[in-house]
Amino acid sequence: MKSEETLNGDLHACKSALEATHTRILNIDFSIEQPTLMPNMENDTLQYRPIISASRPFRSWTQKIIHSIGPPCKITFIPVSSIDFTTNYQQDKTSEIAGSIMVRHLEEEILHQDFRILKSLDFGSFGVVKLACHLPTNTQVAVKVLEKNPTAVADNTSEVEILQSLEHRNIVRFFHAIDTVNMTYVVMEYVPGKNLEMFLRKVAYLTEDEARPIFQQMVTAVHFLHQRLIAHRDIKLENILIDRAGNVKLCDFGLAIQLKEGQMLKKGCGSLHYMAPEILAGKPYDGLAVDMWSLGVVLYVLVTGQFPYEERTYHGMHKVISNTKYPLPYHLSKPCCQIIGRLLAVPTRHRITISQLRGKTMAGPH
Known part of the structure; x- marks a missing residue:
C-alpha cells in the first residue's frame, strides 16, 4: 500500500499531465474543467471525476453521452507511480499507453453498464x-x-x-x-422498418411513382457523399433502410473510402450483382463512378423486380455485361429507361454523375 504522501505526489503529477493536453476519449474531444482527482486507498488507484466540454460531431447526442460518463462516474487510472509523466505529455509514449489503458477501461464500463x-x-x-x-x-x-x-x-x-x-x-x-x-x-x-430487399419481397416491384421518392432520397444521400469525395462502394438494396413513413437512409459504410481529387482505386470490393464492369475487369476505377453503376442497379430492381445482369462469378458477370444488353420491360417510361441507360453505361466516360442525375425528373430533389 502506498503512503498518502506518495499518492498525493502521484495526484499532482497526474493532474498536471491531464491539464496539459486535450485527451481523446470515447471519440469526444474534451477539455478538463475543474478536475477532481481522488486517491482510492482500497485498491491503490487514482480516481478522476471529470467535468467535460465536448465538441462535434455529437451535438444532441453529446449531452446524452456526457450524462452517462460525467459525475458521479469515476474513471480508474492504473497506479501513477509506474508511469514516467514528463512535462510534454503529448510526446510521452509511456503516458500515451497509460491514457489508452484508462480509455479502454472506461469504454468497457460504458459498454456493459449503459447498453x-x-x-x-x-x-x-x-x-x-x-x-x-x-x-x-x-x-x-x-x-x-x-x-x-x-x-x-x-x-x-x-x-x-x-x-x-x-x-x-x-x-x-x-x-x-x-x-x-x-x-x-x-x-x-436505429431505423425501425426494413431494408429495401426485404421491402420488395412482398411487392415484387414498384411503379415509377412509388419508386420515385425512394430513389430521389437515395440520390440526395449519394450527392451529399460525392460532394465530399466519399465513395460508398457497397450501395445495394440491403444497405438502404426504409421506415414505415417511407423515409430512406443509406447505411453500412464498411467499404466507404475518403478519396482525393482524381484518385483511382485498385482494391475490388462490393456485392457481385451491383459491381461495376471496371471492378469486375480488375482495372483501376473511380470510386464515385462505381457508386453510380450501383445506383443504376438499385433503380432497375425497384421498377422491374429483377437484376439487369445475373451471374454467379466475377468472370461470368463481366462477360454478360460486356456482351449483352439488359432487358427493358414495356411498362417503363422513356425517361426512366434513359436514366437507367446513363447509369448502366459501361464506359465510365458515358456514365452519368450524381450532379447530372440530380437534374433529372426521376431523381431530382425530394
Whole structure:
C-alpha cells in the first residue's frame, strides 16, 4: 500500500499531465474543467471525476453521452507511480499507453453498464448489427459489432471516421464508437422498418411513382457523399433502410473510402450483382463512378423486380455485361429507361454523375 504522501505526489503529477493536453476519449474531444482527482486507498488507484466540454460531431447526442460518463462516474487510472509523466505529455509514449489503458477501461464500463443488447438485426460480411437500448436515455440504437484483426483494424477506423463526418437526413446517423481490446462497437441510429430487399419481397416491384421518392432520397444521400469525395462502394438494396413513413437512409459504410481529387482505386470490393464492369475487369476505377453503376442497379430492381445482369462469378458477370444488353420491360417510361441507360453505361466516360442525375425528373430533389 502506498503512503498518502506518495499518492498525493502521484495526484499532482497526474493532474498536471491531464491539464496539459486535450485527451481523446470515447471519440469526444474534451477539455478538463475543474478536475477532481481522488486517491482510492482500497485498491491503490487514482480516481478522476471529470467535468467535460465536448465538441462535434455529437451535438444532441453529446449531452446524452456526457450524462452517462460525467459525475458521479469515476474513471480508474492504473497506479501513477509506474508511469514516467514528463512535462510534454503529448510526446510521452509511456503516458500515451497509460491514457489508452484508462480509455479502454472506461469504454468497457460504458459498454456493459449503459447498453443492453436486445436482439440481432442483421448479419453481414464485416460484422453483426444488433438492436440495443442506451439505458441512461432509454433510447433504442443499432450497434454494429466489428471483430478486430490485423487486416480489419484500419477498415474499422476508416468507417468510424467517415461516419463521424456525416450528418444527413438520408444517411444513418452515427452516435458513438466503443473501442475495446477485441471489438469495435459502432453505435448508430436505429431505423425501425426494413431494408429495401426485404421491402420488395412482398411487392415484387414498384411503379415509377412509388419508386420515385425512394430513389430521389437515395440520390440526395449519394450527392451529399460525392460532394465530399466519399465513395460508398457497397450501395445495394440491403444497405438502404426504409421506415414505415417511407423515409430512406443509406447505411453500412464498411467499404466507404475518403478519396482525393482524381484518385483511382485498385482494391475490388462490393456485392457481385451491383459491381461495376471496371471492378469486375480488375482495372483501376473511380470510386464515385462505381457508386453510380450501383445506383443504376438499385433503380432497375425497384421498377422491374429483377437484376439487369445475373451471374454467379466475377468472370461470368463481366462477360454478360460486356456482351449483352439488359432487358427493358414495356411498362417503363422513356425517361426512366434513359436514366437507367446513363447509369448502366459501361464506359465510365458515358456514365452519368450524381450532379447530372440530380437534374433529372426521376431523381431530382425530394
